[in-house]
Amino acid sequence: MIFLFGPLYSGKKEAAMKLLGCDASELAHRAVWDVQDLAAKSGDLPSLVEELARYDVVIATEVGSGVVPVDAEERAAREAAGRLSCLLARRADAVARVFCGIPIVLKGELP
Amino acid sequence: MMTLVVGGAASGKSEYAEGLVLASACERRIYIATMEPFDDECLRRIEKHRRMRAEKRFKTLECYTDLASVTVQPDSVVLLECMSNLCANEMYSPRGSGDWAAEVILQGVEHLKSQCGDLVVVSNEVFAGGSCYEEGTMAYLRQLAQINRMMAAIADNVCEVACGIPVYYKGREPVG
Numbered sequence: 001m002i003f004l005f006g007p008l009y010s011g012k013k014e015a016a017m018k019l020l021g022c023d024a025s026e027l028a029h030r031a032v033w034d035v036q037d038l039a040a041k042s043g044d045l046p047s048l049v050e051e052l053a054r055y056d057v058v059i060a061t062e063v064g065s066g067v068v069p070v071d072a073e074e075r076a077a078r079e080a081a082g083r084l085s086c087l088l089a090r091r092a093d094a095v096a097r098v099f100c101g102i103p104i105v106l107k108g109e110l111p
Numbered sequence: 112m113m114t115l116v117v118g119g120a121a122s123g124k125s126e127y128a129e130g131l132v133l134a135s136a137c138e139r140r141i142y143i144a145t146m147e148p149f150d151d152e153c154l155r156r157i158e159k160h161r162r163m164r165a166e167k168r169f170k171t172l173e174c175y176t177d178l179a180s181v182t183v184q185p186d187s188v189v190l191l192e193c194m195s196n197l198c199a200n201e202m203y204s205p206r207g208s209g210d211w212a213a214e215v216i217l218q219g220v221e222h223l224k225s226q227c228g229d230l231v232v233v234s235n236e237v238f239a240g241g242s243c244y245e246e247g248t249m250a251y252l253r254q255l256a257q258i259n260r261m262m263a264a265i266a267d268n269v270c271e272v273a274c275g276i277p278v279y280y281k282g283r284e285p286v287g
Binding site: 003005062063064065066067068072075078079080081082083085086089090095097106107 | 119120121122123152235236237238239240241244248252273274275276278
């Protein structure tokens, strides 16, 4: 599994299509995105990671680098999203951060 | 040797920073805790970090303001966590230095750096989620950003932790 993360609209899905050599409709089967939104609702992050790891590419938007929210629920959601990303990065064969459409490899090698 | 570790919320920065302390040749491990226990969430967070340090033989020193008053031995490796709390304490606590927070904290960091063997400081990336906040928040962001830049200037190594993986912008991962 390849884990891609980066800021909002940084070109993560575009990069995934390039990596897999596929189009958008095939990407829908081989990749999963916006996984940061799944973290807060999941009571069991390690199981969620195993579930997500069945995809070729897992994509998360970075949400933890802004001002800490005043709202406790929002804070908890950001924490859960961050924790999920750490676990996904550990589980992944390769990790890249996508900046303006350019994947910067942080772990392993991209195909 | 001083290493600055910066990261966003739940980026794995604490765990990474602790790993650096464990890898240090200095065996006297000092943890400088900066979070004042205001409420249950703080207490839970403090407890979580305490568990992470359990069995790693850290001696914990609490320091909410006036970092320069902390003294440590020359053969110690110090983990200071987290600068975002210390900055807020200096700015808003009655015992703090208010508008002089950045200067006072940097003096504290320099004092600490001159005393100990190895120093690892953890700070928070909170600057990439928007640029328009009310003035009180902007003032805090300016102070913390200034502290981060000044610490980066005097540090031997500077990294950002993203998803548990360190990315070095200055120096490199210290070994031993």
